Amino acid sequence: MSREKDMVALMRLLQFTDSTFPVGTFSFSNSLETASFENIVTDAASLEAFTRAQSHQAAYSDGVAAIHTHRAFLKKDYDTCREMDRYLIMFKMNSEARLMIQRMGKKLAELAVRLFDNGMIEQWLGDIKSGETPGTYPVAQGMTFAAAGIGERELFCSHQYGIINMVLSAALRCVKVSHYDTQLILEKLAGEIPALYEEASKMQPGDMNAFYPELDILASLHEKGNMRMFMN
Helix, strand or coil, X not given: CHHHHHXXXXXXXXXXXXXXXXXXXXXXXXXXXXXXXXXXXXCHHHHHHHHHHHHHHHHHHHHHHHHHHHHHHHCCCHXXXXXXXXXXXXXXXXXXXXXHHHHHHHHHHHHHHHHCCCHHHHHHHXXXXXXXXXXXXXXXXXXXXXXXXXXXXXXXXXXHHHHHHHHHHHHHHHCCCCHHHHHHHHHHHHCCHHHHHHHHCCCCHHHCCCCCHHHHHHHHHHHHCCCCCCCC
């Protein structure tokens, strides 16, 4: 039975991590469109550095929130899940980032209530719709993965893959790189995930940080810019 449960959990992990999972990841570039327009990201080397910065910023904020939500959900601690939602939305300095994680979070919550018979997820979706809680995507991931029987390490890997793949997929549309370049970058960054998890998993909510000012400046420029390949 344990092996069967592991296989089901693996299938669900692949389902939730798939780039075609319908939560709208393809609509956003995580500021890459502006970075390309401003000639900050122009080739594979600068794309790797940019993607690594996005990965680290997400690990120490979104990743920490997702891990604590996962732990709280398993303890049936709904208040902590709500608290992580509130913490996380305060970390998003620009409206584009807030729009992205709230839109994707609500979509995942709407899917999760159909996939799993769980009162906490239903309550959370209700609170999102009533405006009682922001409904951020990493918190939605933490709750959904816990409901699916997927562990927090796998959750963190899936979250990191989503961030990295979002940027690299967008790069194929707006940076002069090939799919060979993007896959090599993905392979390099994958090797850094275990160390990021070891740090993030030991952090408390009060330790969360997201100090990558260049990324926030690029996002603010994208909000007011004329680039329209990705949502702003």
